Amino acid sequence: MRITVIGLGYLGVTHAACMAELGFEVLGLDSDAERVAMLSAGSLPFYEPGLSELVSTHTATGRLRFTTSYADIAEFGAAASDGVVHFLCVGTPQQAHSEDADLSSLFSAVERLTPHLVGRCVVVGKSTVPVGTAADVVELLAAHAPAGADPELIWNPEFLREGNAVRDTLRPDRIVFGVRERPGREPESEGLRLLRRVYAEVIAAGVPVVVTDYATAELVKVSANAFLSTKISFLNAVAEVCEVTGADVKQLAEALAHDRRIGGGYLSPGIGFGGGCLPKDLRAFAATAEKLGLESLGFLRSIDAINLATRRRAVSLTVEACGGDVADKRIAVWGAAFKPDSDDIRDSPALWIAAALHDVGATVVVYDPQAMDKARKAHPQLSYADSATDAAVGAHAIVHLTEWDEFRHVSPRALSEVVHARNIVDGRNVLDARDWCAHGWTYRALGRPVVS
Numbered sequence: 001m002r003i004t005v006i007g008l009g010y011l012g013v014t015h016a017a018c019m020a021e022l023g024f025e026v027l028g029l030d031s032d033a034e035r036v037a038m039l040s041a042g043s044l045p046f047y048e049p050g051l052s053e054l055v056s057t058h059t060a061t062g063r064l065r066f067t068t069s070y071a072d073i074a075e076f077g078a079a080a081s082d083g084v085v086h087f088l089c090v091g092t093p094q095q096a097h098s099e100d101a102d103l104s105s106l107f108s109a110v111e112r113l114t115p116h117l118v119g120r121c122v123v124v125g126k127s128t129v130p131v132g133t134a135a136d137v138v139e140l141l142a143a144h145a146p147a148g149a150d151p152e153l154i155w156n157p158e159f160l161r162e163g164n165a166v167r168d169t170l171r172p173d174r175i176v177f178g179v180r181e182r183p184g185r186e187p188e189s190e191g192l193r194l195l196r197r198v199y200a201e202v203i204a205a206g207v208p209v210v211v212t213d214y215a216t217a218e219l220v221k222v223s224a225n226a227f228l229s230t231k232i233s234f235l236n237a238v239a240e241v242c243e244v245t246g247a248d249v250k251q252l253a254e255a256l257a258h259d260r261r262i263g264g265g266y267l268s269p270g271i272g273f274g275g276g277c278l279p280k281d282l283r284a285f286a287a288t289a290e291k292l293g294l295e296s297l298g299f300l301r302s303i304d305a306i307n308l309a310t311r312r313r314a315v316s317l318t319v320e321a322c323g324g325d326v327a328d329k330r331i332a333v334w335g336a337a338f339k340p341d342s343d344d345i346r347d348s349p350a351l352w353i354a355a356a357l358h359d360v361g362a363t364v365v366v367y368d369p370q371a372m373d374k375a376r377k378a379h380p381q382l383s384y385a386d387s388a389t390d391a392a393v394g395a396h397a398i399v400h401l402t403e404w405d406e407f408r409h410v411s412p413r414a415l416s417e418v419v420h421a422r423n424i425v426d427g428r429n430v431l432d433a434r435d436w437c438a439h440g441w442t443y444r445a446l447g448r449p450v451v452s
């Protein structure tokens, strides 16, 4: 069996490399020639732990190849003796002038792929899409399929997290298959049987499989992201109540997490969520519900608003740490990526806060272990340093915004010697407050009492 992967972003590259790791011959396609050249040479166009090794290993053996040409897909598929599975992994970003998902890359990929399909084959949608998209893709496949081709569409949403992408792909919490025929129908369609074979090793490891219809499969993905966003914003809203009442949101979250019905995941209080997925999926889901004339998901607008308000509160807390005015004061920002173990800065809360501090007059010096190049390009108005300590030289406050491991290990004692004032604002609630205070620092975090 052979596999193609269309769209080589975080999702596509990870999926292609993991499919090669599972033993399949894989051809990845992207319209970006520079990206394809880089990947063909065995290097990654972004940072993701463990992925670089997989890409270099499997490009070296030839099991994993990349192209910009849809014609290569036909040739690659024709050589498969045991079926071809085409995975659609293109991005569905927020549209420039609306909150809807931009499906143009997805539809264009389907239109360009379909004429190259041969015989019975499976097309698998992995991109995050609004409900109803799979039905549109089925129509496109039917309209563009050449004579003799009989493509079957299965919707198989992806739940991987950046920073954990390889693990999440090879050992996901669940696999969802959205199928055209009534789920549970016996015998299962040929396409579904083929897809079960693709994931055989993953399923054999005990990963649960849910077979459902297209609409449910599409909705599982956006509901999961909306639910995670809701958990985060819920706690960050409670953090505000903690601040006013003198309570401690970190201890509160710990106590909530012991309740197995609630669970501890996505319950870390801090500066809120960002990245290329949660914020845009939340807005797109709210917009979908509104278009359907439903008011019941109106609260998702509040989740988004709380998230942005949380970023503003982090700015205010930093200004307060600097005595109420940051004009011409130096502020060290630790972190630029939207989360650790990633160099992705899309909708990064860290850079949002850094830019806002700059806008109110501070001299902001940023350091991130992986995202410096991307941050520099996106925010040339900010200053950058080569290490966490260099960023802190002469600072009136250090603001910790992306919880990279290395920031946990910086010595507050050594830093005391280089800063202008010993103020630490912990936007992620993971630093050891007692250790910092023991070295004369004032420790601030959202939703917790100030300690010094």
Ligand code: UGA
Binding pocket: 128, 158, 159, 160, 161, 162, 163, 225, 228, 232, 265, 266, 267, 268, 269, 270, 271, 272, 273, 274, 275, 276, 277, 278, 281, 338, 339
């Ligand atoms: C998210 C989902 O977790 C994945 O399941 C999904 O596949 C992916 O979106 C997607 O739709 O492609 P990702 O955006 O890579 O994954 O990263 P997360 O680890 O979920 O973090 C998202 C944001 O939430 C980060 O800014 C993180 O710092 C923040 N977060 C997370 C919190 O503020 N608090 C928490 O307790 C957890």
